[in-house]
Amino acid sequence: MKIWLLRSMTELTSRKWISKLTGAFAESRLSRYLIPMFARTYGINIDEAEKPIDQYRTLNEFFTRRLKNGMRSIDQEQSALISPVDALITSCGPIEKGLLLNVKGQDYSISELLADEKQCKSYEHGYYIVLYLSPTDYHRIHAPAAGSIVSKVHLPGKVYPVNHFGLTHMKAVLSRNERLITYIKTEQCTVAAVKVGAMNVSSIFYIDPHKETVERGEELAYFAFGSTVVLLMETGTFEVDQAIKPNTKVRMGQRLGLLKRADLQ
Known part of the structure; x- marks a missing residue:
């Protein structure tokens, strides 16, 4: 009740x-x-x-404050995928037949998350990481990898909470909330950075909406209050670091894993 x-x-x-x-x-x-x-x-x-x-x-x-210079270090490995935010990893794992499995007890379809059947085919057997930003966290969002911004998509939606209660007890909040998706084409693959709005978030803002290329760790966007970033890596293009697990705290710039070309697996 x-x-x-x-x-x-x-x-x-x-x-x-x-x-x-x-x-x-x-x-x-x-x-x-x-x-x-x-x-x-x-x-x-x-x-x-x-x-x-x-x-x-x-x-x-x-x-939405910035930090003093030097407060976060960016992993320098050329093929590294870094955390774009300070956050808690609420879920991560292989994408199985287009599904993000067991995100706080729920399965998510990437076709609903991305709202793009053509794009989702590249990620059907890839890897996902869900990063939740609490009010405590620094709320600037940085580029998880260097590359070209090949597409930006805005999907209007609700503003359900994306905390433990929202993810556990509300139906499919990650694919029902407002989303701003950035596709970044790296030397190895294309990473989808899905920025999910949440309760009390009036908007998600790009730092420079006209920017065409980004460096790893460069400011990309920010939330006006707490929310979530979902990273999607294409099939056969990502090797996760062993330390990256659900309920792990990460900081912006920390290595999440290594990107690779799908034909080199």
Whole structure:
């Protein structure tokens, strides 16, 4: 009964206009007075922030803060796929017949996640990693690999929570929420970086929507509040590091595995 009630309440609050109202407050000057409490509540390391905490004009400006130079190191292996974010790996594993299996007890179809039958064929037996950003985390999203941006897709949708409750008790939130997908063609393959919006996220923003190439670790986009990034690697093009497992915390720039050409497997 309790789960049913929470699920029903979440359905009611998943409307985009509610997130827009929340976002409008977070963008207001009044919200700046909540920044110290917000930082304390979520245990945010303010010493890493680019600016002193009292120099942020709004809660959203603080939430989407940059870090001081040198706070994250980028793995230098040429074929490395790095974590694009500070996050918790909620699920990862081989894609089997086009399905992301057992993501918090649910299976996801990549054809629904990408909403593109042609694109999904390349990933039918590939590898996926789901990265959840909590309010504690740094919320800039960086390029997981160097390459050319061959396609960008915006898929409107709901704004269900993508935390443990949302992924466990709401139906297929990763493929029902708003998504911004970036396809990056590397020397080895094409990586799909799926940025999933969430409750209280008014929008997902590109740093430069006209950019055609990216370097590994370069800023790509950011969330206005917490959310999730799903990385999809094509069939036979990824070898995951042994340390990368569900419920593992990773930092932006950390190696997730190595990319390879499908014909070299």
